[in-house]
Amino acid sequence: MGWKSKVNVALEEATGYRFKKMTSQEPPPPPAPEIRPPADPGADRLLTAPIFVLSPPRSGSTLLRVLLNSHSQLHAPHEMHIRRLTVNLTTDPVQQAMEALGHNQSDIEHILWDRMLHRELVRSGKPFIVDKTPSNSFAWKRIATCWPDARFVFLLRHPASVARSWHEGDPDERPMEEAVRHTLRFMRAVEDARKAFDGLTLTYENLTGSPEETLRRVCDFLDVPWEPSMLSYGDHEHGGFVKGIGDWKDKIRTGSVQSGRPLPRPDEVPHDLLPISEAWGYVNR
Structure with missing residues (x-):
């Protein structure tokens, strides 16, 4: 008997415990829950036709939010980040209980998302809610599955202006090359969603240059x-302008629509942004 076995025998005689070598193989993770629409929309959803603004960051989504929130029928709170709200079925009994009700993890998360947005809507006293979280651009498929009657507004901006603005938010931590890579991920996701849905496409340039005409289009689309x-969003209450859940800079605090920066020249557009700039009509090649 080797010394390790002798130690184990002695330990077991003295304490009732033994050393056991841990295996390096971990059990495979459970499969991801199926993402599916509500089984019973009348019972599972409180919201009707929620509105989602999909845009890259630094594209004027906070400006659009406060303009829409100034409408008597539209409630547009700060960025809600609902896709990061998750639930964890931590025990076998709770999993069994939820399965008996016909719910998997994603079903319960959808109910939670719907309830959180509905609570905001009820507190506002308005009939329709607008969520403008830019990172929703990566979750448009799941949002459309959660709310099959969701409506989508796409807000575009010149891609080079988007990257430049994001870079200028923290030049030391966000070099321009990284800004291009980061914002392009959002732009590609927004473009994928635009191809999938018959939503309304707006541009930041039109929103700041012709705000009334642009907002009339939004109102027509939303009926x-x-x-x-x-247009006088400064006369209405929109909550605080807080970093992390929307724009917080001086420009948005003025209470009125401000002119945007001049468009970049074609030779100022980074090479990696040329295809999306062309797709969005900002560059002709």
Whole structure:
């Protein structure tokens, strides 16, 4: 008997325990839960036709939010980041209980998402909610599955301006090369969603250059009446402008639509942004 076995025998006689070598192989992770639409929409969903603004960061989504939130029928809170709200079925009994009700993990997460947005809507006293979280661009398939009646508004901006603005937010930590890579991920996701849905496409340049015309298009798309007071968003309450859940810079705090920066020249567009710039009509090659 080797010394390790002798130690184990002595340990077991003294304590009732033994050393056991841990295996390096971990059990495979459980399969991801199926993402599926509500089985019973009348019971599983409180919201009707929620509105989602999909855009890259630094594209004017906070400006669009406060303009829409100034409408008497539209509630547009700060970025909600609902796709990061998750649930964890930690024990076999709770999994068994939920399965008996017909729910998997993603079903319960969808119910949670719907409830959180509905709570915000009820507190506002308005009939329709707008969520403008830019990272929703990576979750458009799941959002459309969660709410089959969801409506989508796509807000575009010149890709080079998007990357430049994101870079300028923290030049030391966000070199321009990284800004291009980071923002291009969002742009590609937004473009994929645009190809999938019959939503409304707006541009930041039109929103800042012709705000009334642009907002009239939004109102027509959402089937709500045009309200001139939308343009004076500073006269309405929108909550705080807080970093991390929306734009917080001085420009958005002015309370009125400000002109955008001049468009980049074609030779100023980074090479990696040329295809998406062409797809969005900003560059002709």
